[in-house]
Amino acid sequence: MEIGLQREGEEAPPRQNLGTNQSGMRDYNERLVLSLLRRNGSLAKTEIARMTGLSAQTVSVIMRRLEAEELLVRGDPQRGKVGQPSIPMSLNPDGAFFLGLKIGRRSSELALIDFCGTIRRTCRHSYAYPTPAETIRLVTADMDEIAGSLAPRDWERVAGLGIAIPFQLWNWADAAGAPPGAMDGWREVDIRAAVAEKCPFPVYLQNDATSACGAELVFGDPPARGDFVYLYLGAFVGGGVALGGRLFGGRTGNAGALGSMPVPDRNGKTRQLIDVASLSALEKRLLASGRDTTHLWVSPDDWGAQGPEESAWIEEAAHGLAHAILAASAVIDFQTAVIDGWLPLSVRAGIVERTAHRLAGLDSEGIALPAVREGTVGRHARALGGASLPLADRFLVGAQSAF
Template identity: 60%
Template sequence: METGTAKHSPPEPAESRFHRGTNQSGMRDHNERLVLSLVRQHGSLAKSDIARMTGLSAQTVSVIMRELEDDGLLLRQAPQRGKIGQPSIPMALNPDGAYFIGLKIGRRSAELVLIDFLGKVRAAEQLSYRYPTPRETVAFVASGMAKLRGSLDAGREKRIAGLGIAMPFELWNWVDTAGAPRQIMDEWRHRDVRTDVQALCDFPVYLQNDATSACGAELVFGQSSGLRDFVYFYIGAFAGGGIVLDGRLYSGPTGNAGALGSMLVPGPGGKQAQLIDIASVAVLEKELNAHGIEAPHLWTSPEDWGELGPTLDEWIIQAADALAHAIISATSVIDFEAAVIDGWMPVSVRGKLVDAVRKVIGSIDAEGLTVPKVHEGTVGVHARALGAASLPLSERFLIRPTMIAGGT
């Protein structure tokens, strides 16, 4: 009797199929990821729509979508009846199809988020501090991740597909700005945080610069999908940014492209200064402290800062001037169609900041340049953590937008 043949093998368990075709880098079959990317972009699609957009045969699309449905990644929607023929059945992403964890390690706080396949935050943990230490951070990840995983039942927990880390590169160089002891910050120089966190996980761990991750969150989860080329600013404890070219996050050969915080801009007294020294929330905190106002809620309550008075107004004026000049300088190198500004701040403050930037840009001599439109970011305070969580999502289930643009 023949043994071991495919026709006599038991059905493959759903959980095994979920991890089918993944290696250490988590890459799925190109066509599967293409279908998932299109469905994510459009919300829901029928097989005929996908076949038309991709050029794949109807039979191939049918097989792919059936496998993705069996994997629990796609859900059938209500049939849509046309004028003739059989009704089409759109397919949408299953929110419970996969989960991802994002870790943001910031200069004043750390954050863990658990998101579903649609990018919705299901649970979150936060830690505030004067400055980050490796030991405290890893301990926070261990305890926080246990809580996040405990919020899911056993079946859903098995669908956690990866963890992404968003943190400043060369954190040890921020001793003076962070106000931290040099020996503590030097510990980061000798620690491989990705390896430390990987030891806590049974799924892949990815690492990216924090501001670049925030930019990636805007690209994957935000409402700026119509923009193909934009420069992105994230105003956190320190200002940073990212670059999107042709619908794709550009991080450069060292992963540090879009280090906009280091850009030189006009500073106090007409002297040049780095953007980070003017348009950062840490600068606002310093000014508030100088006026006798303690403001720990800047870090613990980013959705509501309360009434901060003229100190906040003055910071907005100075930050807007610096950001406007940074945008013009960046545009002189790359012809960006837009500049997107987001940050660790209430939506109302972000709106005032963006309005102020628009006014300043209108007063700058930009002859010879096409001045980009200035947009508010649409992700908000969780952008860096969501960007971190988008790393395993993008690596394992999506393809870059430029590869699907032609078919849509």
Template identity: 55%
Template structure:
């Protein structure tokens, strides 16, 4: 998109966004996205604020605001009267202005979510399985989209603007770790899931790595608004993550930056193993099976684990030890201010992991390092699906200068 070289910096909730508008009519679409992005980040803005932050004239701002209001993308609030001059009218995002679908494809379950323009979940569907195959995912989405869209009032159904997919890359490479049949996981080798789903739904479809999508959800919708340089860790069937630098996601050369699973850490015998072998729900599943216990609650009710507190405590200690080693290694390379830990697990378990990881990190020799603050994630089990749904939101309506999206 065209940009003005004379950029002025304005502070948003989580990042500094040096963006300027243009008063040339040919850049109206860009200016609309710019205004929407600022209102989205700030929550409420008056016309005078938008003019000051973008460099757009008051007349241009008025035209853009009228256009966005006519499209039902923004709404006016009650006038706020100051000590002098005309009262200002705050603008905010209209939650019913647009809707987005997000699909999370996991190694043990899939989720399909519908969010509004403000990022609030409106409805969700979940499917558990021993391992995923393309046909079952396509069927789940094809029937699920109809159900979710029909949950909206008839007048709003045409405002569903796209489907985002969050999925692990190269699923077939994790057959052994997922305890899945080789022939079934090999079905993913020749599957272009985005194209397959685009053929069964009448909307644009986008694709992103699942852990990166979860990181995006924390960045955009999370509550740690002052965190703008952090390592994000998501504990699912495996463990993954993302890297946020100066308020934007750093995707890396292949879009896989922050793929923490292969990071080497010490195993039970002191020999190096991958982080995913020591910090993943898959490990707890194996511990449960070895003890003759049913692991299905891990996937069927990720917000409520019951009946195995003893093994959960043992697992948390293993996870914390591995995460602490990974965090110290990462902090030695990038001076992260924060580390945010989230996952498809109950909030109490997540809190215990954060507390235990903080303690484990302080056992290391940290001379020469400024240890990052370890925080709990604020999005939770829906992070990957919510991050997927944000892909069409940004691509169609907002300016995202840091994240590269795979658009249809």
């Protein structure tokens, strides 16, 4: 997350669109305090004043206001050698709630998260391919179920819903195995507007892989910083880009669409990364060998015993990912390449290890190779990324760019 300070008399950062009056400055500084607490867990007022440069009195006013709004809670007093004990403050998990909707090519997921980013409830559905009408029906039913599980006070504190969805979803009909024309309805529907009609709160929308990258920024452990390229292995692989600890969406919001990047396969034939590093590619291998593929979509925590098909796919995926990371690094000098996905942790670790090994063996003269590491959010990254959209828009300093 990008952290900055607005002092009295200064204009708000241009990317924030908060205005330059006193109200806008107060809103920015409240976001700043909340962002610092999200990153650090808990802080005393004196620590916040030192980190921001705000006066102790200003910080006290901000903290009292946020506590009155039930966004912060007090910790136990910490006694030092001299003076009054300091009281650490932290985010109140029940201070606000957010919904994240992942609409995927093979499954949907609606997640409710609290103010600290903990998933409180999920509703998930698998399907052969998505259609707008069925998706809206499922979302409506899932929201009713979640609303019914919450106290009225908590449902009133839901600050928004973010949708994470592949852009131009209709173009993936063949790859998803849908009948001709079955997904054409996505050309006409405005899914954000359709969902917003069912909601008493704001609705946001962002590319699914970019949303997953945003989840790593906001909820990663530790939160990702600096410049990194992000790859998420789902039914189809996708990516995102973060620059300076901030999502970079590009002109159309689709920056980091690494699934479309041409890469050589292990036979030297040029293919798109989506054809070699997606779970759909593994599914084809398993089906060709007569094996069941249900576990890929319903058991992301444990695939059970792995056979030669999984091992071959991991090698093929790592080969393609390494070439994609190298090509991306020739354009932007990334510090890190982060890999996550709808995968068991052991499989993710294996892919990261093999990708790093492959990358080190490529001709990278003139390029400083990024470190390759695992993501920390895991299989819920896209839904959490969707939920991060309203969270960032209302409560954080410049971590997201939604449209």
